[in-house]
Amino acid sequence: MTARDTTGRPLRRSPVALRTVGAIATTAVALGALTGCSFFGKNDKTTVVSVLKAKPGDCLVAPKAITAEVTNLTVVPCTQPHQQEVYALAAYPLPAGSETSAPYPGEAVLKAFADGACLGAFAGYVGSDYRDSSLFFTYLLPSARGWQAGDDRDVTCIITTTGSTRTSSVKGSKL
Template sequence: MVIKRLGWMVLAAALLTAACGDDGPARDPEGNITDTGAASVFSFRTGDCFDDPASDAAEVEELSAVPCSQPHDNEIYHTFDMPDGEFPGTEAIFDVAYEECLGDVFTGYVGITFEESELDVFPVTPTETSWGAGDRTVYCAVFNLDLSKITGSVRGTAR
């Protein structure tokens, strides 16, 4: 399977201030995104859907949050934190991220193994700049292999 490795996905904004304040998307009482709109990259959670950014910037501070019931490009299916310490390097972070994102968490969320799936994944990872500001979170996101829009959540779909 092809892995979506767009430059903008090696993200997680350079400014920790982007993580402060209420820059999250509008949500219903269950926590589901209710309105399409720009939201801080730090405000996304497992189960959230979003569109690809308009630019190919190496670092992105905001993404377009989309209710999963509407057509969207990506869905976050898992998040985890890298261990503290010195920045291990982009390649090392990607190695850890892909190992985590392609394992049991994919199967548990989608309902079949990555190898059986018609979906593909990419990790949204800390950059060296954001790491220096304390960012350790990796977001595992899923998208259609043919890059078509997804409508609805992929959770439990066995796609």
């Protein structure tokens, strides 16, 4: 999925980066398990998941650095400090019978779809219209490589607080 920076430029990920980051994440999790609670903190339940495994209700710690491609997300319980929350997965509509062979529609088309789909899902999740909310949304778009591989076809809609932290879900909050 292609993330967007604050200027709207796409951030990309690649299968090679996914494998490399996956190996690093596996090593970090293994080291964390070996060091016990002193590494993560007694009540910390941080989990690193593939962007392809994110689901509505996942609360996320925003990455410290903006990278060109996003491969993994840091998921925490919504009671722990976080800046983002996945609120919808929007499947890009494909012509009947082309689910496995549909050509990549391009970033502009996916961005236009994501703008509408994520805006449309906002009120149903938060409980208030986006125009009346103090929250913002962003999204992760399928990458061209993931699309061609057939495993990356959904837009991931993410509510963000633009930096401030929360310790509860925004679901039904009417914020």
